[in-house]
Amino acid sequence: xxxxxxxxxxxxxxxxxxxxxxxxxxxxxxxxxxxxxxxxxxxxxxxxxxxxxxxxxxxxxxxxxxxxxxxxxxxxxxxxxxxxxxxxxxxxxxxxxxxxxxxxxxxxxxxxxxxxxxxxxxxxxxxxxxxxxxxxxxxxxxxxxxxxxxxxxxxxxxxxxxxxxxxxxxxxxxxxxxxxxxxxxxxxxxxxxxxxxxxxxxxxxxxxxxxxxxxxxxxxxxxxxxxxxxxxxxxxxxxxxxxxxxxxxxxxxxxxxxxxxxxxxxxxxxxxxxxxxxxxxxxxxxxxxxxxxxxxxxxxxxxxxxxxxxxxxxxxxxxxxxxxxxxxxxxxxxxxxxxxxxxxxxxxxxxxxxxxxxxxxxxxxxxxxxx
Amino acid sequence: xxxxxxxxxxxxxxxxxxxxxxxxxxxxxxxxxxxxxxxxxxxxxxxxxxxxxxxxxxxxxxxxxxxxxxxxxxxxxxxxxxxxxxxxxxxxxxxxxxxxxxxxxxxxxxxxxxxxxxxxxxxxxxxxxxxxxxxxxxxxxxxxxxxxxxxxxxxxxxxxxxxxxxxxxxxxxxxxxxx
Numbered sequence: 001x002x003x004x005x006x007x008x009x010x011x012x013x014x015x016x017x018x019x020x021x022x023x024x025x026x027x028x029x030x031x032x033x034x035x036x037x038x039x040x041x042x043x044x045x046x047x048x049x050x051x052x053x054x055x056x057x058x059x060x061x062x063x064x065x066x067x068x069x070x071x072x073x074x075x076x077x078x079x080x081x082x083x084x085x086x087x088x089x090x091x092x093x094x095x096x097x098x099x100x101x102x103x104x105x106x107x108x109x110x111x112x113x114x115x116x117x118x119x120x121x122x123x124x125x126x127x128x129x130x131x132x133x134x135x136x137x138x139x140x141x142x143x144x145x146x147x148x149x150x151x152x153x154x155x156x157x158x159x160x161x162x163x164x165x166x167x168x169x170x171x172x173x174x175x176x177x178x179x180x181x182x183x184x185x186x187x188x189x190x191x192x193x194x195x196x197x198x199x200x201x202x203x204x205x206x207x208x209x210x211x212x213x214x215x216x217x218x219x220x221x222x223x224x225x226x227x228x229x230x231x232x233x234x235x236x237x238x239x240x241x242x243x244x245x246x247x248x249x250x251x252x253x254x255x256x257x258x259x260x261x262x263x264x265x266x267x268x269x270x271x272x273x274x275x276x277x278x279x280x281x282x283x284x285x286x287x288x289x290x291x292x293x294x295x296x297x298x299x300x301x302x303x304x305x306x307x308x309x310x311x312x313x314x315x316x317x318x319x320x321x322x323x324x325x326x327x328x329x330x331x332x333x334x335x336x337x338x339x340x341x342x343x344x345x346x347x348x349x350x351x352x353x354x355x356x357x358x359x360x361x362x363x364x365x366x367x368x369x370x371x
Numbered sequence: 372x373x374x375x376x377x378x379x380x381x382x383x384x385x386x387x388x389x390x391x392x393x394x395x396x397x398x399x400x401x402x403x404x405x406x407x408x409x410x411x412x413x414x415x416x417x418x419x420x421x422x423x424x425x426x427x428x429x430x431x432x433x434x435x436x437x438x439x440x441x442x443x444x445x446x447x448x449x450x451x452x453x454x455x456x457x458x459x460x461x462x463x464x465x466x467x468x469x470x471x472x473x474x475x476x477x478x479x480x481x482x483x484x485x486x487x488x489x490x491x492x493x494x495x496x497x498x499x500x501x502x503x504x505x506x507x508x509x510x511x512x513x514x515x516x517x518x519x520x521x522x523x524x525x526x527x528x529x530x531x532x533x534x535x536x537x538x539x540x541x542x543x544x545x546x547x548x549x550x
Contacts, residue, residue, distance in 0.1 A: 005492055012475055019477070048493075057493035060529050093530045 007044035008061060011037045015068070031072075038068035045081060052088045059090030063098055070105060078105045103128075107262050107277060121211040123219075123267040125149060126192035131259035141260050142191065144345075148252040150181055151341040153197060155245055156221075157214050165241035165337055167318075179211060192264075215267050219276055222265065225250045226278050230288050240290060241337035247288045248342045251366070257281025289365055299357045303330050304370055307343070307351050319361070322353060331361045343367055376417065376427035379460050390470040390482060391459060399456030404432040405443040406453040406540040410507060422517070422546040424465040430457070430543065446506060450540065454504025455481065458536035461547055463487075466534075468498055479523050480533060499524060499533040507541030521550055 014037035021030035045065040048058045062085035069078035082102045086095060107128050125145070131138040154171045157179050163172075170176070184194040197211035224233040225247065237243040255261050255278060263278040305322030318339055322330045332353055334343055343364070350370040355362040381403050384396035391399070407416060407430065418428045443449040459470050459482075468484040480499040489496055501524045503516050516537045524533040533550040 002492070008493060016475065016477065054492070054495060056530065057495050060494050064528070091530055097528075 004044045004047040004057075004061065007040045007047065008064075011039075011041035011044060011064070011068070013037075014040060034068065035072055038065065038072045038074070041065040041068050042077070042081070045084075049084050055089055056091050056094055058088055059085045059094045059098065063094060063101060066098075066101055066105075070101070070108060073108070075105050075108045078108075103261075104277075107264060108275075121215065122194050122196045123215055123265055124192055124194050126264040126266070127260050127262075128191075128264070129255065129259055129261040132191045138259065145253050145263065146183065146193070146195070147345065148249050148341070149195060152218060152246070152249045152253070153179065153181065153214060155242065155249070155341070156217050159237070159239070159242050160214060160217060165239060165245065166340070167241075167336060168340060179214070219265065219267055219274055221246060222250060222253075222278065223276055225254075225285070225288060226276065226280055228280065228285065228287060233288070234290075241335075243337070244290060244335060245337035245341060247285075247290075248338055248366070250288075251282050251285055252342070254278050254280065254282050254285060257283065286366075300354065300365070301357045301362060302352060302354045303362065304350070304352045305330060307346050307349055307367075310339075310343075310347075320364075322351065333358075333361050333363045335364060338364060338367075374427055376429045377464055379418070379428045379430045379457075379464065381430065381432050381456060381460070384456050384459060388459060388463075388470045389485075390472040396456070396459075399452055399459065400433055401435075401439050402443050402449045403453035403456040403540075404435050405439055405449055406504070406506060407432045407543065408435045409440075410540050410543070412540075412543065416543060418543045418545060420461060420465065420545045420547055422548045424461075424547040424549075426465060428461075428464070450504035450506045451502075452504075453540065454502050454536070454538040457538045457545060458500065458502040461536055461538075461545060462500060462534065465547060468534075470500065471497075474499070479527065484534065494529050494531060497529075497531050499527065499529075499531055501533065501535050503535070503537045505537065505539040505541070508539050513537055513539055513544070513546055517546055517548055521548060524550055 014033045018030045018033035018037060021027075021033055041061065042065045045062045048054060048061050051058055062081050066078045066081035066085070069075070069081060079102070082098050082105065085098050086102075090098065107126075127141060127145070131141050154175070157175055158166060158171070161175070163175075166172075179197055182196040184196075197214060221233060221236060224236065233246075234243060237246055253263060255263050261279070261281075265276045265278070267274050303322055303324065305324035305328075307320060308323050309321035311319045311321075316336075318334050320332045320334060320343060322332060324330070330353070332355060346367060346369055352368050352370050353362065353364060354366045355364045381400040384391070384400040385393050387393040387396045412432070414434065415429055415431050418430045420426045420428060443452075462468055462470065462484060466484075467486055469487045470482045471485040471489075472483040474480050474483055478499075480501040482500040482502070484498040484500050485491065486496050491497075501520045503520050505512055505516060508516075517535055520535040520537065524535055527533065535548045535550060536545065538545045
């Protein structure tokens, strides 16, 4: 049993080295140390696997090895280790964590591309959660997200080509022609489709290398969003309207935590697969919003009603109105970056609006279709 | 009902534990002695322990020298090390456990505990110990520290019991909480 202890210690030592390498930005050293950690923890797990009497050590080490396997993208090995752990008699709370880890393993399999060859101008979008069966998903969960991904792609392309934020109207003809979106037949994974950002070689845009740049930018920004690094994201998207628009769209794409628990994106970056699993539920990402100038004294309110009226006459502060079940009307001011992509798709729907109350007006922070 | 205070000889740390060498134990005893002396306490001082393990102690410290005081001049570090020393003796006196290993960085706690004399491998029978020292503070400071450390030690991947020990050298007093 000393052998297992020694392997486990060596594994923890390497895991610590991996973390230090990650902190200093040495991805290769981090990967190597992580692989070393996994090798040693798998050895410790192999010693403990037949020792059903040694709980909780057996399940703790097997789970730790599985977790490292997942980080090293050895999903089959992770699945095997978790199954071994569950075949024993782990304490209930560890069993729950093992099942959660197994879900992550299955989702990681969906992020894998299997027989599909992704092109650099493509990415895979996959959904998992109670609303998703094998190859089938609720239309609203899927279609809304695809629409928001489309908005995100065009907004990113507009931002990267230095255009001011477009508050109204359609995507400009040249950009629309230069970037066209194609979607594959859904695959029975969790529920996955490939989205291709087609570019015309004759219609290259100044200031933009290719659609690959747009996809990489989206992946980088979504990663910051997922890790809730608001300051870093604001440094990357300096224009407030673009920032507000990005956060609102990312929120719409992110899992709701109930029906959809993970949204995955897989792309190719410099011939390497890049995987991103958005797992932070929408309700936990409010800290990504731009702070209100009057924070923290502001009064934040939530109202529910039908979106009925839009007034675009005030260019800098367009308004919408909600009519609640009693016929009461609420004026809602829509800040820059929110009207076209976030508010307009909800026209005439029953919605829930959260915002800052300012005299007779609510300044919009978030708007969602009422469940 | 009053209980007879237990004797806590800081010099006992020099015997070490499975996870503390006699040499390091001696250092911990020195740090705790410097903390108590600096707060103006005599060689023997009363120290109540409350929380989940209420008890009374007479702490007997070492006499300090100028060299010791210069060696332990960093207030924060010395308070932390002194608290480790007192916590080690509190765990020994109040529970059937002893310090068996220093925990790695990033685990959220300071030491691994195990039943006295046990040689069980890995996580068998293990508990976690988080220690915090306060050179001089009131009840509010102790409550806040216990709360913070309890939160820190709360969620753990091993689902093993945890102990939080806060040692305040001003009164002195201590609190031992099991999580």
